[in-house]
Amino acid sequence: MERLRRQRASHLLAGTTLPRMRWGPENPVCAECGFDWAVPASSAIDIVAACPATYAAALAGVSPRPAAENGRWSAGMYLWHVVDVLHIGVERLWTITLDPDTGIPCWDENGLAAARNYSMLSIPVGLHALRQATANWVTTATTTPQDLTTRHDLFGELAAIDILRRNAHEVQHHLLDITGRSLS
Numbered sequence: 001m002e003r004l005r006r007q008r009a010s011h012l013l014a015g016t017t018l019p020r021m022r023w024g025p026e027n028p029v030c031a032e033c034g035f036d037w038a039v040p041a042s043s044a045i046d047i048v049a050a051c052p053a054t055y056a057a058a059l060a061g062v063s064p065r066p067a068a069e070n071g072r073w074s075a076g077m078y079l080w081h082v083v084d085v086l087h088i089g090v091e092r093l094w095t096i097t098l099d100p101d102t103g104i105p106c107w108d109e110n111g112l113a114a115a116r117n118y119s120m121l122s123i124p125v126g127l128h129a130l131r132q133a134t135a136n137w138v139t140t141a142t143t144t145p146q147d148l149t150t151r152h153d154l155f156g157e158l159a160a161i162d163i164l165r166r167n168a169h170e171v172q173h174h175l176l177d178i179t180g181r182s183l184s
């Protein structure tokens with residue numbers, strides 16, 4: 001269902017090629033970015049905590065590309081996507097602690113990119129938003145008991161540690177999307 005929603009959103013973007021999202025650990029280690037899906041919570045938190053600095057450095061060295069150039073999102077679009085990933089990650093952790101029975105719905109990253117007009121948003125403001133989102137995420141991640149669970153529309157039962165790992169992977173993977181590097 002989530003995949004169908006993403007496909008529908010792609011039509012709305014009319015020619016903008018979309019990032020291929022990694023929704024979960026299909027393999028023990030991501031073949032593209034090297035993320036280890038078994039990392040402990042402390043390592044996942046460290047990856048996210050470092051991202052304001054790593055993203056600022058990456059964006060200082062990479063000229064933002066037009067949204068549809070070479071069929072890829074621009075660097076700025078990835079930045080704003082990660083800002084929203086961390087915002088939503090915090091809300092998901094709050095769901096686990098405050099209202100786990102309601103569960104976690106899927107969200108459409110391409111629809112959100114279109115609705116928010118990522119390609120038109122400021123990179124300096126995005127880096128500021130990333131610092132704020134990261135601080136909130138780290139505080140929430142550090143204080144959420146890792147074994148608490150809720151249910152996700154697509155993935156079934158998810159523990160807090162699963163959300164931490166997914167968010168940390170997004171941070172690490174999209175940094176490579178920005179710099180254009182690959183470990184594979």
Ligand SMILES: [Zn+2]
Nearest residue numbers: 030033035173
């Ligand atoms: Zn990856």
